[in-house]
Amino acid sequence: MTYDFDQIIDRRQSESSKWNQYDADVLPLPVADMDFVSPEPVIRALRERVEHGVFGYGTMMPEFYDVILAHLNTRYGWEVPAEAIVMLPGVITGFNLACRAVARPGEGLLQQMPLYPPMLRAPSNIGLQAHMTSLTQLANGYCTIDFDAFEAAIQPHTRIFMLCNPHNPVGRVFQRHELERMAEICLRHDLYICADEIHCDILFDGHGHVPIATLDAAVANRTVTLMAPSKTYNLAGLHCAFAIIPNAALRERFIAQRLDLVHRTVNILGYILQRRPPTAMAKPGWIRCCVICKRTGMWSRRMLNRICRG
Numbered sequence: 162m163t164y165d166f167d168q169i170i171d172r173r174q175s176e177s178s179k180w181n182q183y184d185a186d187v188l189p190l191p192v193a194d195m196d197f198v199s200p201e202p203v204i205r206a207l208r209e210r211v212e213h214g215v216f217g218y219g220t221m222m223p224e225f226y227d228v229i230l231a232h233l234n235t236r237y238g239w240e241v242p243a244e245a246i247v248m249l250p251g252v253i254t255g256f257n258l259a260c261r262a263v264a265r266p267g268e269g270l271l272q273q274m275p276l277y278p279p280m281l282r283a284p285s286n287i288g289l290q291a292h293m294t295s296l297t298q299l300a301n302g303y304c305t306i307d308f309d310a311f312e313a314a315i316q317p318h319t320r321i322f323m324l325c326n327p328h329n330p331v332g333r334v335f336q337r338h339e340l341e342r343m344a345e346i347c348l349r350h351d352l353y354i355c356a357d358e359i360h361c362d363i364l365f366d367g368h369g370h371v372p373i374a375t376l377d378a379a380v381a382n383r384t385v386t387l388m389a390p391s392k393t394y395n396l397a398g399l400h401c402a403f404a405i406i407p408n409a410a411l412r413e414r415f416i417a418q419r420l421d422l423v424h425r426t427v428n429i430l431g432y433i434l435q436r437r438p439p440t441a442m443a444k445p446g447w448i449r450c451c452v453i454c455k456r457t458g459m460w461s462r463r464m465l466n467r468i469c470r471g
C-alpha cells in the first residue's frame with residue numbers, strides 16, 4: 162500500500178476545530194493536527210469495530226497492556242509492570258491530574274518557557290504558582306538549557322517540574338545528558354516530574370527519544386510519563402492516551418484525582434487503536450513521510466497555495 166501525501170482534504174466541511182476557528186483566508190496552524198488521511202490499517206480497524214455495532218462502555222483487556230509494555234521495552238528498553246499503565250482520555254488530562262496529585266493550592270509548578278499553552282494553564286486550573294525558567298535561544302534559533310537558571314527558578318514550595326520532551330513549541334529533543342542534569346536537580350529539590358512525551362515518535366533523523374523515567378529507578382519513582390498514539394497517527398479526536406507511573410503510591414494519588422470528572426471507562430474507538438502494536442498501525446514509511454512534510458514545510462506551502470487560489 163502506498164500513501165498519498167498529495168491528497169488535499171477539505172476539512173472546513175468537517176467538524177475540525179482548527180479549520181473552523183479562523184476566517185477562510187487563514188491557514189490554521191495552531192495545533193499539531195495533521196491534514197493527512199490516517200494510515201489505512203487504522204481506518205480498517207475502526208471500520209471493523211464500527212461494524213460490530215455495539216458501543217457500550219469499554220475497559221482495558223490484557224492485550225492492551227501487553228502491547229504497551231512490549232512497545233516500551235522494544236523501543237526504550239523500559240520494563241514496567243502492567244499496573245503502572247493508566248489509560249487516559251488525553252495527555253492534557255494527564256498533566257493536570259499529575260499536578261493535582263502532588264501539589265496543593267499555593268504550591269509551585271516549574272515550567273520551562275516558552276511552553277504549549279494548555280501546560281501554561283495548568284497552574285491556574287489548580288491554584289498553583291507558576292515558577293518559570295526559560296530556555297536560552299542561540300543566534301541560530303537552537304534552544305539550550307541554562308541549568309543555573311533552571312535551578313534558581315525552584316522555590317522551597319515548588320513540587321513538580323512539567324517537562325515537555327520533545328519540546329513544544331521549540332521542537333528540541335532533549336539529549337540524555339540534558340535530561341540527567343534536569344532530573345538530578347529535580348530530585349535534589351524533592352520535585353516530582355511530569356513528562357509530556359506525546360511527540361516522542363515524530364523525530365527528525367539523527368535524534369533518539371529518551372523517556373526521562375528510563376534514566377534510573379530514582380527518577381522513575383518520581384515521574385509521571387504521558388504518551389499517546391494521537392500525534393503519530395493523527396488520532397487526536399479519538400481521545401486516547403496513557404500515563405506510565407511505576408511508583409504505586411504516586412499512581413494511587415494520580416488515580417484518586419480522577420474523581421468522577423475523568424471517566425474510568427475508555428473511548429472504545431481510541432482504545433482499539435491504542436491496543437494495536439505500532440507495526441499494525443502503519444508502514445514505517447508513513448511516519449517518515451509525515452516528518453519530511455513537516456520539516457520541509459511542503460504541506461503548509463501547498464495548503465497556502467490552495468487558500469491563495471481561493
Ligand SMILES: Cc1ncc(COP(=O)(O)O)c(C=O)c1O
Pocket residue numbers: 192193250251252253254277325329357359360389391397401402
Ligand atoms: C505537547 C503536547 N501535549 C499534549 C497535547 C494534547 O494532548 P491530548 O490531546 O492527548 O490531550 C498536545 C497537542 O498538540 C501537545 O502538543
